[in-house]
Amino acid sequence: MPEAMALNVKTSDREASTSARSLADPRRASRVVLAIFLAPALLVYCGLTAYPAFRTIFDSFFTIEGVEASFVGLANYRELVADETFWIAVRNTLIWSFVAPVLDVATGLLLALALYAGVPFARFLRVAWFTPVLLSYVVVAILWMWIFNYDWGVLNVMLRAVGLDSLAASWLGDPNLALASVIVTHAWKWAGFNMVVCLAAIHSLPREVLEASELDNCGWGEKLRYIIVPMLRPTLLSLYILAFIGKMKIFDLVWIMTQGGPLWATETVSTYVYKRAFNWNTFDLGYPSAIATVWFLVVCASVVILNRLLGTKERLEY
Amino acid sequence: MGLRAIGLAVLTAASLSSAGFALAQEKQITMWSNWPDEPAKKDWVSARVKEFEANNKQCSVKLSFIPKADIYTQAKSAVRTGQAPDIFYMEPDQPEFLAGGFLEPLDSYVDLANLEDWAKPAWSSKGKVYGVPVEAYTVELYYNKDLVKKVGVDVPASFQLTQAQFLDLVKKGAAAGITPVSQGVGDRPFPGGQLLFESLLRKLGSDDYAKLLNGELSFKDPRVVEVMNWVKQLVDAGAYPKSFATLKLGESHFYFYNTPGALTFPDPSWFTGRAFAEPEKGGMPANFPLGIMKFPAMDKGDCPQCKTLAIGGSFVMFSKSKNKDCAGAMLKSMATPENGTKWIGEVSLQSGLKSDQDKIVSPRKDYFAELNARNKDAKYFFGTPLLYYRAKCADTYVQVMNNAFPAGLLSVQEAAEKMDGACLKK
Numbered sequence: 001m002p003e004a005m006a007l008n009v010k011t012s013d014r015e016a017s018t019s020a021r022s023l024a025d026p027r028r029a030s031r032v033v034l035a036i037f038l039a040p041a042l043l044v045y046c047g048l049t050a051y052p053a054f055r056t057i058f059d060s061f062f063t064i065e066g067v068e069a070s071f072v073g074l075a076n077y078r079e080l081v082a083d084e085t086f087w088i089a090v091r092n093t094l095i096w097s098f099v100a101p102v103l104d105v106a107t108g109l110l111l112a113l114a115l116y117a118g119v120p121f122a123r124f125l126r127v128a129w130f131t132p133v134l135l136s137y138v139v140v141a142i143l144w145m146w147i148f149n150y151d152w153g154v155l156n157v158m159l160r161a162v163g164l165d166s167l168a169a170s171w172l173g174d175p176n177l178a179l180a181s182v183i184v185t186h187a188w189k190w191a192g193f194n195m196v197v198c199l200a201a202i203h204s205l206p207r208e209v210l211e212a213s214e215l216d217n218c219g220w221g222e223k224l225r226y227i228i229v230p231m232l233r234p235t236l237l238s239l240y241i242l243a244f245i246g247k248m249k250i251f252d253l254v255w256i257m258t259q260g261g262p263l264w265a266t267e268t269v270s271t272y273v274y275k276r277a278f279n280w281n282t283f284d285l286g287y288p289s290a291i292a293t294v295w296f297l298v299v300c301a302s303v304v305i306l307n308r309l310l311g312t313k314e315r316l317e318y
Numbered sequence: 319m320g321l322r323a324i325g326l327a328v329l330t331a332a333s334l335s336s337a338g339f340a341l342a343q344e345k346q347i348t349m350w351s352n353w354p355d356e357p358a359k360k361d362w363v364s365a366r367v368k369e370f371e372a373n374n375k376q377c378s379v380k381l382s383f384i385p386k387a388d389i390y391t392q393a394k395s396a397v398r399t400g401q402a403p404d405i406f407y408m409e410p411d412q413p414e415f416l417a418g419g420f421l422e423p424l425d426s427y428v429d430l431a432n433l434e435d436w437a438k439p440a441w442s443s444k445g446k447v448y449g450v451p452v453e454a455y456t457v458e459l460y461y462n463k464d465l466v467k468k469v470g471v472d473v474p475a476s477f478q479l480t481q482a483q484f485l486d487l488v489k490k491g492a493a494a495g496i497t498p499v500s501q502g503v504g505d506r507p508f509p510g511g512q513l514l515f516e517s518l519l520r521k522l523g524s525d526d527y528a529k530l531l532n533g534e535l536s537f538k539d540p541r542v543v544e545v546m547n548w549v550k551q552l553v554d555a556g557a558y559p560k561s562f563a564t565l566k567l568g569e570s571h572f573y574f575y576n577t578p579g580a581l582t583f584p585d586p587s588w589f590t591g592r593a594f595a596e597p598e599k600g601g602m603p604a605n606f607p608l609g610i611m612k613f614p615a616m617d618k619g620d621c622p623q624c625k626t627l628a629i630g631g632s633f634v635m636f637s638k639s640k641n642k643d644c645a646g647a648m649l650k651s652m653a654t655p656e657n658g659t660k661w662i663g664e665v666s667l668q669s670g671l672k673s674d675q676d677k678i679v680s681p682r683k684d685y686f687a688e689l690n691a692r693n694k695d696a697k698y699f700f701g702t703p704l705l706y707y708r709a710k711c712a713d714t715y716v717q718v719m720n721n722a723f724p725a726g727l728l729s730v731q732e733a734a735e736k737m738d739g740a741c742l743k744k
């Protein structure tokens with residue numbers, strides 16, 4: 001009996017110890033424990049991400065008028081192919097997605113280099129350049145709508161002050177300028193974020209490599225081209241892909257500044273989805289769901305392709 | 319038996335007391351109104367709610383003032399999920415709410431005899447009325463008497479310039495460095511089309527204009543092209559502000575009667591909502607030389623005396639409201655001739671509620687006299703373009719006629735092709 005008791009005690013000790021280890025190491029945790037810990041996050045994910053996504057795909061096969069829904073198969077997708085405004089929105093969104101990130105990252109890198117090189121008032125400039133990141137899109141949009149105002153906007157006032165009256169323009173009212181104007185506004189807002197990331201990356205570069213380049217009489221230009229930018233490549237790529245994904249969904253700034261106008265010149269896929277869902281005197285969510293579904297797939301595919309194209313398997317050794 | 323009797327008595331007492339409690343319990347209804355930035359209208363709505371609460375102790379109203387675009391967006395989401403307020407602001411240009419079954423017919427709640435006969439059709443469907451049409455308006459051409467005189471134009475006794483005279487006014491204004499027409503489309507989908515469409519109405523007459531708005535008449539019709547050519551001339555002569563694309567409605571008011579000042583301001587007669595606010599709240603200066611002229615008469619126009627009349631701000635009841643008794647009582651108390659009279663006096667704007675002209679008390683009697691004089695021989699056409707246009711056609715109107723064409727970004731032919739492509743029924 002005592003032996004049996006000792007065995008029981010040892011067994012229960014072992015179980016307790018296994019249980020403690022399983023809690024400490026999730027890889028050893030039982031499925032019940034895993035389920036308990038994952039359930040809250042899974043519930044939130046399912047309720048706020050997965051369900052809306054699947055529901056959007058589901059709705060895209062229906063026409064929904066008020067509370068009535070009728071199955072239309074692929075009709076919404078067929079209509080989409082022939083929708084001129086959709087293709088304008090796609091073109092504009094692709095311009096946003098491929099061009100604007102270059103501007104964002106390049107501006108951030110230049111600002112970071114300026115700080116790294118020790119420009120006067122660097123501390124003040126670091127804060128000043130980062131401040132727009134903290135502003136909401138509404139504030140930024142209104143601020144730049146004032147800057148772009150034809151009559152009294154600071155941009156045109158400055159142009160007129162230096163005798164360049166002919167260059168003064170209705171920046172947001174001209175279809176040839178509106179998209180570029182909104183892209184510049186967006187770059188201004190996010191330059192500070194890219195600057196901070198680039199600056200951190202520059203500071204983490206190995207000093208011996210930079211010093212070696214200086215010993216080899218490498219000038220600033222060469223150092224930037226052959227040393228700094230190549231070593232920052234992973235950071236810059238990450239920033240570009242992040243910016244790319246953000247731009248594929250761009251909405252807020254465009255909606256506040258131009259609502260997609262003039263003449264659809266700044267229409268993006270997101271603003272078009274919103275218009276079709278809320279501004280077209282209809283309650284039909286089927287067609288906008290079809291646009292959202294197509295664009296969801298395009299964004300996913302683009303990110304995979306970009307990762308493949310721009311990513312590198314070569315690891316830098318230093 | 320004794321126990322059973324006692325049990326029944328307890329049950330009855332409990333039922334009665336809970337019923338009494340429910341009766342005594344105050345019901346709160348929610349109400350969304352537009353006009354957060356129009357003090358006179360805001361005050362009128364607030365006063366109606368206070369009066370209702372004072373006379374109906376069992377009902378209280380949670381009133382919110384929300385900008386129009388936001389109300390529409392929020393209401394579109396809210397009705398889908400059954401979360402809409404009991405009463406909300408709506409205009410007849412959002413027919414999808416009625417078509418979707420989200421509005422409650424008001425016939426059994428509101429005394430329909432208190433609504434103007436011409437206002438009811440805007441909210442009628444299948445013999446039922448679905449909205450309380452508080453606000454009605456005509457599309458007017460306001461002008462600055464002093465500035466117009468200063469540029470050398472005399473407004474005739476008919477208060478209606480010809481096509482050529484209006485073009486001359488625009489040219490003289492532009493030459494004097496004064497913006498001829500204060501107008502912007504920064505936050506509204508309609509203002510840029512007002513001058514063109516009011517002119518088309520006067521050129522085509524009511525019947526053909528209705529055909530145009532219903533997609534049964536082409537924008538390439540020679541009469542339409544003729545009017546568009548004339549508007550293009552105005553645009554090219556510098557009629558609109560250079561900041562036209564971003565100028566908001568509220569800002570265009572300020573532009574007209576404060577800085578920098580403009581000769582004319584085409585605006586529905588809800589003009590007064592902003593203009594008659596205190597000057598320090600962005601209203602019109604007390605001594606502003608406001609005049610109202612008629613939109614220009616078109617050469618060989620079919621109907622120079624035509625003008626647009628429309629129903630604006632109205633209140634509707636959500637069909638799935640759980641407090642229809644209180645909501646109905648609220649709308650009933652709002653829809654009375656007394657309130658129509660107060661609306662006209664306090665807001666200085668027409669109403670779809672019946673009113674007693676003799677009892678109107680208004681510090682703006684002169685304005686009213688002038689407005690009534692301009693409307694005296696008017697032949698009304700009901701509804702602005704966006705009341706007729708739907709979906710792609712409406713979007714094209716917003717982008718082309720409201721924005722690009724008056725901004726000088728499109729030729730007459732391009733604009734006509736785009737409108738026909740989206741609106742003309744094949």
